[in-house]
Amino acid sequence: MTKKVAWILLALVAALVLAPASFAQEAGGAAKTTDWVGFAAALALGIAAAGGGLGQGRATAAACESTARNPGASGPIRTAFIIGVALIESLVLYVLVIVFIK
Secondary structure, three states, X not given: OOHHHHHHHHHHHHXXXXXXXXXXXXXXXXXXXXXXXXXXXXXXXXXXXXXXXXXXXXXXXXXXXXXXXOHHHHHHHHXXXXXXXXXXHHHHHHHHHHHHHO
């Protein structure tokens, strides 16, 4: 074993021995806790927004494709598309309201 490897191992052992003391809680102090509710709410909002964006993209693509195939039915297709996109967006808004409540 070379001297360099021996010094690296000695430094690693010293770091492992001193780590519990350096991360110990202060006397009389309360431990900091992570706000998991806020983290979960933000994660839920991100997932809902991503899912809503994907759903709206697929709905838009399907509406454009069906209008291109049958231009005579563009009125009912547009109406169904607007209602569908509004419902998709409302799900994301529900999650946003839950995030604000939490």
